[in-house]
Amino acid sequence: MNSDWFWTIFWSVVPVSELRGAIPFALSKDLNPLLVYIVAVGSNAMAFPIVYLFLGRIHPLFIKREWYRSLFDKFVVRTRRKLEKQIEKYGFWGLLIFVMIPLPVTGAYTGSLAAWIFDIDKKKSFLAVVLGVMISGLIVTTVFLSGVKVFDLFMKTV
Secondary structure, eight states: OOHHHHHHHHHHHSTTTHHHHHHHHHHHTTOOHHHHHHHHHHHHHTHHHHHHHIIIIIHHHHTTSHHHHHHHHHHHHHHHHHHHHHHHHHTHHHHHHHHHSOSTTOSHHHHHHHHHHTTOOHHHHHHHHHHHHHHHHHHHHHHHHHHHHHHHHHHHHO
16 A cells, blocks of 8 residues: 555544545645545544444543543533534534534544534434535545645746
């Protein structure tokens, strides 16, 4: 496997960057945009099962530790505060919109955690997260490719 593809998958799966970091990275390496989109979206969508596996299996073991409970409670409180009105008012659509916005602290991981916190039906929340990731991937890809074209046009005129 080409190391650029490895890093594309890696950045898509890492909560800090997700596909917002992976797609620009991969496209800057001149990889095929359609394949980049498919790989980044597929890899980033894995956040949902990762979060649910963690919360279902590992979280109960760690929650007994004070340092973890304190850290987790802060993250849950922050996530709840950010999304409570949106999720309560719009449910599925609120979750989808939150995940699709390609900004820091939005995305598949926070959306999956929110689905768990608000006890949204697992199948519906999975669909909302996946659709949100797909739309976010389209936004990031389009903005990156448009930006490159605008930059190229600007450089030709200078």
